[in-house]
Amino acid sequence: MSVAEPSLDEFEHLFVNNEGLDRLGAYLGRFNPIRTMRMEGMEVRHSAILAWLLDPSETHGFSDRFLKAFLAQALRGRSACGRVTAIDVVQSDLRDAQVHREWQNIDIFILSRRNNWAFVIENKFYASQHEGQLAKYAQKVRAAFSSRGEPPVVCGIFLTLLDELPQDESFAPIRYSAICDLLPRLMALEGLTLGQEVSIFLEHYLEIVREAAGMSEERVAMEALARQLYRTHKKVLDFVMEYGASTDFVLAAETVFEGTWEPRSTVSVGSRSYRYNGHNNRSISFLPVGWVDSFEVLGRPWRGCEQWWAGYPLICWLELLESADGASGTLKLFAEVGPLADHSLRSELIGRIRQLGSVSGLEGIRFQNDADKEGKRYSKFLRNNAVVIDDLHNAEEISKGMVTLLDRLDPYFEAIAGILPEFVDQATQTL
Incomplete structure (x- = not known):
């Protein structure tokens, strides 16, 4: 990925007396003894x-x-x-x-x-x-x-x-x-x-x-602030990301997802296309292009999801979870229904995806019993969605794990793409 070099003024705009950046820095630098001793994931x-x-x-x-x-x-x-x-x-x-x-x-x-x-x-x-x-x-x-x-x-x-x-x-x-x-x-x-x-x-x-x-309101606020800072200072931050440190997870993702990693850009994995949303050192979020094509038919924001991931009612992400030994871990592919403001519409989407789980070969779709309960905002639904990573610092092993999961769960993505047009038609009349 190649980016243009920012000017001195652009660097100063981001790094000199920037209240938002100071708030984000204070949040990331706050003291927590459990985190300091690196016990939060043990x-x-x-x-x-x-x-x-x-x-x-x-x-x-x-x-x-x-x-x-x-x-x-x-x-x-x-x-x-x-x-x-x-x-x-x-x-x-x-x-x-x-x-x-x-x-x-x-x-x-x-x-x-x-x-x-x-x-x-x-x-x-x-x-x-x-x-x-x-x-x-x-x-x-x-x-x-x-x-x-x-x-x-x-x-x-x-x-x-x-x-x-x-x-x-x-x-x-x-x-x-x-x-x-x-x-x-x-x-x-x-x-x-x-x-x-x-x-x-x-x-x-x-x-x-x-x-x-995923229950920290402060974390949600800081993530929104981070996205705002990125939109405002995209050129500088892209430059920093281009020439800053990377992780083996990011190196693996760059190998697997071909294309330009810019928000809302299309990337490919073999013959399949995805809409890139964002990434950090341990996760990358995206949506199958077929899902996005259906969601964009609505022509206006999905109420309740405006500040959630890509702004649509569904999101997918790959995440590398570290084991207690700090050397190995588990790579998981998540899919989640998000915080649609209209409860009946959210319940309808969950119901349609649930029905797919009863189809032969799609047993990996399984919600919690209370997923469509009023007040619930986030509901994951994929099973058989993990591979073991023996070495967290082996980018090749991680990239193979990513391809394995995307291949394994692609039939689910295709099946969900098939039910979304009718759901979006209903949403168009409701929202």
């Missing part, structure tokens, strides 16, 4: 923090209130645990609960002798999951406690950062986003009884989780 560290929060005897000051709120939210509306329901948990006394990490290879194990309950928590911040885990863990728990009276009722809970269902359906799913709702509520209720050091630490932790879960 699943084992999140397990340690959660085990501390869930333990009624620990120093956080919540007693069993966070434990009960977390377990009840996971079990809400489910019968996966048979005799244990969300109401049972809310009405129980769990102050005797013992919380263990990595007991029998279980991420977090909770035992309440008073209630004769055991909870197996599988924590998947980024790592992949495996089938049949709860049955195996339940057997271990019963074997370990069979000599001590009646074995406890064993409940499985699947905690995930992403919009991902457990492969083992006997696990009750809960997302990290629920922690972002439950924890601030409890902190507000406790008020001054929480220690200052605990409150500060929890705010730092919530900042990390909100950003990872």
Whole structure:
């Protein structure tokens, strides 16, 4: 990619006394001890923090209130645990609960002798999951406690950062986003009884989780500011990007996506064409050209999506997720329905895509049950959308992974392209 050299005035306009750039710099430079120690993506560290929060005897000051709120939210509306329901948990006394990490290879194990309950928590911040885990863990728990009276009722809970269902359906799913709702509520209720050091630490932790879960309003505002700065100072920033540092992910993407990387430009991967939206050191966002052609028939902005990605109701992106070891990772291809302001129209789009999931060969389309619930704004829907990357610094391996995922999921893109014209016709009459 070759760009023109900016003038001195253009450099000064961006870098000298630029309030927007100063705000962005302050945001990126803010102190967070979890981020400073590079623990924000380490699943084992999140397990340690959660085990501390869930333990009624620990120093956080919540007693069993966070434990009960977390377990009840996971079990809400489910019968996966048979005799244990969300109401049972809310009405129980769990102050005797013992919380263990990595007991029998279980991420977090909770035992309440008073209630004769055991909870197996599988924590998947980024790592992949495996089938049949709860049955195996339940057997271990019963074997370990069979000599001590009646074995406890064993409940499985699947905690995930992403919009991902457990492969083992006997696990009750809960997302990290629920922690972002439950924890601030409890902190507000406790008020001054929480220690200052605990409150500060929890705010730092919530900042990390909100950003990872896409729930940070400040992050959304800063991303909008970054896009505004880019539009205003595109020439300078393109020059900086051209001659600045790159990552192996970016090198891989440049190899795979052929064309000029400018907003709304068309790039190609083999015989397939995509509308490029943007990228950073670990992700690149785009849309199949067939989707864009349909969306642009509307002739006006899609309300609610004006500041979201490319401004359309759908987006796709490839993202490289780092494993706890820092050397390997997982490359994922995401597709998501965004924040359409018209709920009925958003629900209609989700419904049409859902129907495709019932077609033979398109089993990889699968929404969360509440994806079309009023108030939901972001709903991912692709499964079988990941490949393992053994070396994060091997651009060739990453580029092969990108092509593998694009090839694997192209039938889904084609199928969705086929339903969009009729959906857009309906939107034209609604919006």
